[in-house]
Amino acid sequence: xxxxxxxxxxxxxxxxxxxxxxxxxxxxxxxxxxxxxxxxxxxxxxxxxxxxxxxxxxxxxxxxxxxxxxxxxxxxxxxxxxxxxxxxxxxxxxxxxxxxxxxxxxxxxxxxxxxxxxxxxxxxxxxxxxxxxxxxxxxxxx
Numbered sequence: 001x002x003x004x005x006x007x008x009x010x011x012x013x014x015x016x017x018x019x020x021x022x023x024x025x026x027x028x029x030x031x032x033x034x035x036x037x038x039x040x041x042x043x044x045x046x047x048x049x050x051x052x053x054x055x056x057x058x059x060x061x062x063x064x065x066x067x068x069x070x071x072x073x074x075x076x077x078x079x080x081x082x083x084x085x086x087x088x089x090x091x092x093x094x095x096x097x098x099x100x101x102x103x104x105x106x107x108x109x110x111x112x113x114x115x116x117x118x119x120x121x122x123x124x125x126x127x128x129x130x131x132x133x134x135x136x137x138x139x140x141x142x
Contacts (some may be wrong), residue, residue, distance in 0.1 A: 008032055008050045016045055036060060043099070049073060052086050059093040059111070067100040074105055092127065112142060 008031050015027035017037060024042045029035050032053035037060025045067045053073040058081040076083040087106025089095070092103075095109050098117030109125045111114065116132025116139070125131050 005050060008053055012048060012050055015042075018044070033058060037093070041065075051084075055086060055088045056091075057088070058091045059095075061094045062091050062097075063095070064091075064097045064099075065099040065117075068097055069102045069104075071102070071104040072106075094113070094114075098132075114142065 011031040013028050015024050015031065018106060019027075025035065025040045027104035028042055028048065031048060031050070032049055034054065034057040036057065037081050039061050040058065041063040043066035044053050047069045049070060049072040052072040056070055070089055072089055073084045074084050076085045089103055089106065089127075090108040092109055092113065094103060094112045095114070097103075097120065101115050101119045102119065103109075103121045103138045105122045107121055107124050109121070110127030110129070112128040113125045114130045115121060115125065115136065116130070118134065119136040120134040121131070121136045125136070128142040130142060131137060132139055
């Protein structure tokens, strides 16, 4: 384990202490997540991928509620043994992500989208749409 990875793990562990939202956001930024703009809500128990946190970009006015998981690396099934693929996650402006949602594989969530609680997002979500389920499916336009 590298020193950088160890620092990231420590910062993300501190992030889940009982803190006010704005303090949690500071720990997220220190952990390497790219936050653009202002005004975020990061709920308690949110887990960011510590392997490649710099691949996660979150725009302003985003609400990520408790228990969500954002993964930037996943198993490469095209190779023998265990090998990883990496991808970027981009969350647009004014997005709401419901509790216990998992975002994996490279994907982009468009501006104004809503992701229902308990969803598993594995592909791009267009702007101003509501998606939910496992795997996440289109529900309706906003």
